[in-house]
Amino acid sequence: MNSNVPKLLLMPLSILVCAIPERYRLWWPIRNRSDLHVPAIASGAIEFLASAPGTIFYVAGALNAAKDGLGIAGLILNPSWIFAFLFIEGALRLLAAVSAEQVLPTLPLQIIAWVHDLIDARAAADELGPLLPDRIQRLECDDLRISSCRAKAHWNSYMTIRF
DSSP: OOSHHHHHHHHHHHHHHTTSOGGGOTTSSOOOTTTSHHHHHHHHHHHHHHHHHHHHHHHHHHHHHHHTTOTTHHHHSOTTHHHHHHHHHHHHHHHHHHHSOOOOOOHHHHHHHHHHHHHHHHHHHHHHOSOOOOEEEEOGGGOEEEEOSSOOTTOOTTOOOOO
16 A cells, blocks of 8 residues: 555454455455554454353353253353354454464354365366376486376475385
């Protein structure tokens, strides 16, 4: 961005954008993690504080269910469990932003991003074709040439291969 004025106008919206996984926020003009640090803190704090009253209702309902003898069913069947989830998620997002300067998205959207990553990885593997066995050729001076259908990202010049 050329000036600080547009960045200041985008900061309030960046609070909402911080809840979106990085994969989906490439269109957002503010991409630098240091610029998203303060909005990430605000996003986690808002989620944490906004879900606190609902979490109190959840705990109160769970205690009433325990007194009535419902046991664990009172925890599971309580419709206010979403507030407890948001409370914990907001606390984790807030702590990650404050302590490690990480911008953590909300978990349901991150799960969707992980599914998209798996689909993309499978499509990329299908595009490369089937796996073929590596071919090993002897060269002069007891050297070997290994021909592979895929790159070996974990191989380096310090590896020793026994053949």
